[in-house]
Amino acid sequence: MTDAPPNDGEILHRTENNVSWITLNRPAAMNAVTWDQREQIIALLTAASADPDIRCVVVTATGKGFCAGADLRGAPATAERVTGDVSRTIRLGAQRLIATILDCEKPVIAAVNGTAAGIGAHLALACDLVLATESARFIEVFVRRGLVPDGGGAYLLPRLIGPQRAKELMFFGDALPAADAERLGLVNRVVPEGELTKTAREWAERLAAGPTRALALTKQLVNASLDSDRATAFAAEATAQELNMTTRDAQEGVASFVERRSPTYEGR
Numbered sequence: 001m002t003d004a005p006p007n008d009g010e011i012l013h014r015t016e017n018n019v020s021w022i023t024l025n026r027p028a029a030m031n032a033v034t035w036d037q038r039e040q041i042i043a044l045l046t047a048a049s050a051d052p053d054i055r056c057v058v059v060t061a062t063g064k065g066f067c068a069g070a071d072l073r074g075a076p077a078t079a080e081r082v083t084g085d086v087s088r089t090i091r092l093g094a095q096r097l098i099a100t101i102l103d104c105e106k107p108v109i110a111a112v113n114g115t116a117a118g119i120g121a122h123l124a125l126a127c128d129l130v131l132a133t134e135s136a137r138f139i140e141v142f143v144r145r146g147l148v149p150d151g152g153g154a155y156l157l158p159r160l161i162g163p164q165r166a167k168e169l170m171f172f173g174d175a176l177p178a179a180d181a182e183r184l185g186l187v188n189r190v191v192p193e194g195e196l197t198k199t200a201r202e203w204a205e206r207l208a209a210g211p212t213r214a215l216a217l218t219k220q221l222v223n224a225s226l227d228s229d230r231a232t233a234f235a236a237e238a239t240a241q242e243l244n245m246t247t248r249d250a251q252e253g254v255a256s257f258v259e260r261r262s263p264t265y266e267g268r
Contacts, residue, residue: 011040012062018055018208018267019201020048020106027063030115032071033123038093042100049105055208055267057104058200059127060111067120069141070094094119094151101126102223105216107207111200112178112187117141122151125160128219129203130187133196136178138186143173159226160186211249212267 012023022044024031033041041059048054061067070093101108101123110127117139124130124138140157142149149170157166161184169176181187191199207215217240225233244250249265256263 010034011037011044013044015054017205018053019204020044020054020057022057022059024059024061024067026071027061027065029071030065030068031061031063031120032068033119034071034073035093038097042097045100045104045108049103052212052267055106055210055212056204057106057108058111058204059101059108059123060197060200061113063114064135065114065120066110066112066116066136067123068115069118069120090150094122098122098126098152098156105219106212107204107215107219109200109204109207111196112136112138113196115139115175119151122149122153122156125156125186126152131196131200131203132178132181132187132190133193134178134190135193136181136187136190137175138169138178138181139175140169140173143171160184208267209265211247211253211263211265213247213249214244214253217244 010024010026012021012025014021022041024033024037026032026034026037045057048057097119107129108127110124110130112124112130112132114133114135115137116124117137118141121138121140124132140149140153142153153170154166157169160166165184176184176186178187178190182190189199221233221236221240224236228236248268249263252265253263
């Protein structure tokens with residue numbers, strides 16, 4: 001197990017069995033994410049993409065809340081606001097965080113231990129797989145504050161559950177219990193409180209033992225397909241196959257099939 005470089009303790013990080021564990025650690029604030037935390041998460045996800053020894057990422061939190069949204073009190077001070085400042089802040093902040101998860105070249109699992117609200121909900125839903133405890137809730141809280149959803153919410157939700165369901169969540173801002181989120185397809189599995197970390201570890205280590213480059217290309221294909229026509233998607237699939245067949249893991253997978261044995265993947 002290796003630890004990340006020292007930080008302020010509001011983001012905990014460790015690497016264990018080729019899995020990068022990123023843990024939000026402001027339980028007293030229900031893990032509302034600050035500017036500094038956001039930058040640390042982005043840096044860790046970017047590093048995970050480039051590190052061949054990291055083969056899966058888990059994002060989770062301490063305490064009773066996963067992430068209550070953005071805590072803007074930690075943002076750098078700015079001069080008088082002018083037109084364009086808000087959109088720039090969103091692009092370089094919340095949207096950049098969500099894009100980093102979507103573009104991460106390793107599978108990313110959200111282990112949601114409690115309330116995920118606002119950007120906290122989108123942080124979880126941008127992940128490739130979502131585990132949640134029975135007490136977890138997802139809240140599109142923006143409408144309660146008279147705000148428009150940010151952090152890619154209006155992009156993510158319709159693609160996950162369709163436009164009508166997405167509008168219902170965003171128009172009313174009601175808390176969505178984990179069981180209902182699973183029924184709608186926002187959550188892969190709901191687990192008892194004491195089994196979240198265990199299940200996340202089992203899933204992550206299983207993915208970390210898999211063909212990492214094939215998983216990265218599969219993630220890219222699935223994400224891109226939501227915005228592609230058939231011809232574009234088919235062309236991307238063919239290119240991905242071409243690229244993947246140059247990897248050692250693809251060659252090992254074929255060899256293991258021919259030799260009637262279990263494959264051993266290296267992530268390369």
